[in-house]
Amino acid sequence: MNGWSALDRFLRTDPRDVGCGEAMEMLHIYAELAAAGAPVDERCPGVAVHLRACGPCGEDFEGLLAAVRGQGSLTGTRAPRPHRL
């Protein structure tokens, strides 16, 4: 990703974004659905949008998904991002 696309991604906001509060409230349900292969982007688009945009919530989701999958740490999920804007 170059500077132009990174800045474009940062400046884009999606009105479907539910925010941290609701995403955190639903994270356990969302993680189980994702682990089961459910189409979470379609079933809960506002949470999906938020988890892609919010670094801390996205990180919590990645960790919980790893835990749900029983892998806990090093395999199965992509490496965490250093810091999303």
Added chain:
Amino acid sequence: MTEHIAAVAGLDADSAEWPQALAGTGPRREEALARLHGLLLRIARGEVARRSPWLRLTGPELDDVAYQAAADALVAITSKLRQFRGESRFTTWAYKFVMFEVSAKIGRHFWRHPGVRLDAEGWERLPDRFGFDPAQEAEWRDLLGALRRAVNEELTARQRRVFVAIVLNNVPLDTLVLELASNRNAIYQTLFDARRKLRAALAADGYIGDDGWRRS
């Protein structure tokens, strides 16, 4: 917006048993607490290991974060037992608190780090933060100048402070939560509104349209 997600399946036997045992008394509760703490600690250790490549923490500090996160998650879980509605396995619900506690502990650690600058305005770091190529400065210099003007002229003082900390100074959002005695949702929303304003300002200045950048 509120989304309602149906759970994957009905409540399994283990998930029905956990709240009962934890809400009970005597040896059954003590055994459940000890067993749950063991699970939480395993998950916390896995999580800090997963995040460790990006942290300024070493082995003993990582384990300390894991212990603290597991202990505080256990407190949160036992105090919120009535909030468990069986929409997921009990352990998934419980592990969520481990993630929150690990994030909070890491944010606190960063906050205490002497090298952290919350308010210093390092505008010279902006190109690097977004990955602009210094060799192509002639292409992006005007754009980033316009972005800086928009930050100064369009944002509220609080939006500006959040932008400077998170974007210019790379302060983790969870650390800024502590600094501003706020919460994750409020800081995110502040930055969300700032992002929307900045895009609108750049669009008004002709730098960006619906179909992307308008480079000169």
